[in-house]
Amino acid sequence: MESVFANIAQAPEDPILGVTVAYNKDTSPVKLNLGVGAYRTEEGKPVVLNVVRKAEQMLVNDPSRVKEYLPILGLADFNKLTAKLILGADSPAIQEDRVATAQGLSGTGSLRVGTEFLARHYHEHTIYIPQPTWGNHPKVFTLGGLSVKSYRYYDPATRGLDFQGLLKDLSAASSGAIVLLHACAHNPTGVDPTLEQWEQIRQLIRSKGLLPFFDSAYQGFASGSLDADAQPVRMFVADGGECFIAQSYAKNMGLYGERVGALSIVCKTADVAKRVESQLKLVVRPMYSNPPIHGASIVATILKDKALYDEWTVELKGMADRIINMRKQLLDALTSRGTPGDWSHIVKQIGMFTFTGLNAEQVKFMTEKYHIYMTSDGRISMAGLSSQTVPHLADGMHAAVTQVS
Ligand SMILES: Cc1ncc(COP(=O)(O)O)c(C=O)c1O
Structure with a gap:
């Protein structure tokens, strides 16, 4: 008898994770994967931070630790510490008990829980997302029950922020609409507003009664500093207004596969936060019941111990600095090859990615001729690059720019 799924269509690969699938099939010794945003060492190896190893060892050595279910909203210690990390130790919202936090399945799961909460409890179902944005955003928001519109963000002509376009589009948004903001290191463009621009965005969002949702x-x-990178979020919390924040520990603690993150909803009063928290449980329980214990325990162990926390900040800064250094090396390599065009955006953009400006044809050429893998929008992960691979990438980019229009 034929399968009941005999007519099922073959689904396309995910545009980002599919790049790794193609890379894995390539047998060339010079192949280079700059698709997925995962940190690699100078030797091209994935890293487990020393501080993470230490925290794990402490957890293993503690015989009082068991594998019982966590509560629906996760590890209480983790939730307090994660809110403190993003909002700041002296945040009035925390002191006034106005923050409802749910431990989530990394950034994606936290975004999804926030989305379903909004779809159920918020009167406005439109979310504005930057153009472009991380490819999973529109899918998470749509499937979670919101309807997606976009606001201008990136200007290909300057390879920088289209600030006027952004202000115009948000000014035209209907009152109460949700606005997705990348807290720092915008993906895929690596282009962030300046603090002065953030202040203007904040004023506009508050004056129009829009609801900010930070990813x-x-x-x-972005900068190597946890506090500096949280500044935009803290500006929005300092004004006493409400906002949503999805956090991920995938990149900054290298806990990709542990799936640890959080959704925090900053409310106007402690009473509202308490009721919001009670409703978050109703979103989570039928979705995955309760979150996993291991990753959150690692994060909580590190965040609550001053020595481990300090060690983490040093390791984190080491990763951020290596990425910044890769930017300089790539720019130098293109300059020394005389590659046509202005490539200064490589060092101006920040975070894990450079939005190169290469088009889909040029990307295809680089993959076919140079075995260099990246998303078709020309985004490259600087974290996947090393001093040894910069020359090969620069050769590929030079050839693509000079041979493919
Ligand atoms: C902008 C943005 N948001 C969220 C995520 C979620 O990642 P994760 O679910 O692994 O934490 C990513 C990861 O690439 C991202 O770039």
Whole structure:
């Protein structure tokens, strides 16, 4: 008998994770994967931070630790510490008990829980997302029950921020609409507003009664400073207004596969926060019941111990600095090859990615001729690059720019 799924269509690969699938099939010794945003060492190896190893060892050595279910909203210690990390130790919202936090399945799961909460409890179902944005955003928001519109963000002509376009589009948004903001290190463009521009965005959002939803996937990765990278979020919390924040520990603690993150909803009063928290449980329980214990325990162990925390900040800064250094090396390599065009955006953009400006044809050429893998929008992960691979990438880019229009 034929399968009941005999007519099922073959689904396309995910545009980002599919790049790794193609890379894995390539047998060339010079192949280079700059698709997925995962940190690699100078030797091209994935890293487990020393501080993470230490925390894990402490957890293993503690016989009182068991594998019981966590509560629906996760590890209480983790939730307090994660809110403190993004909002700041002296945040009035925390002191006044106005923050409802749910431990989530990394950034993606936290975004999804926030989305379903909004779809159920918020009167406005439109979310404005930057153009472009991380490819998973529109899918998470749509499937979670919101309807997606976009606001201008990136200007290909300057390879920088289209600030006037952004202000115009948000000014035209209907009152109450949700606005997705990348807290720092905008993905895929690497283009962030300046603090002065953030202040204007804040004023506009508050004056129009829009609801900010921050996606914080790279705290510490943009500048190397956890506090500096949280500044935009803190500006919005300092004004006493409400906002949503999804955090991920995938990149900044290298906990990709542990799936540890959080959703925090900053409310106007402690009473509202308490009721919001009670409703978050109703979103989570039928979705995955309760979150996993291991990753959150690692994060909580590090965040609550001053020595481990300090050690983490040093390791994090080391990763951020290596990425910044790769930017300089790539720019130098293109300059020394005389590659046509202005490539200064490589060092101006920040975070894990450079939005090169290469078009889909040029990307295809580089993959076919140079075995260099990246998303078709020309985004490259600087974290996947090393001093040894910069020359090969620069050769590929030079050839693509000079041979493919
Ligand atoms: C902007 C942005 N948001 C969220 C995520 C979520 O990642 P994760 O679910 O692995 O934490 C990513 C990861 O690439 C991202 O770039």
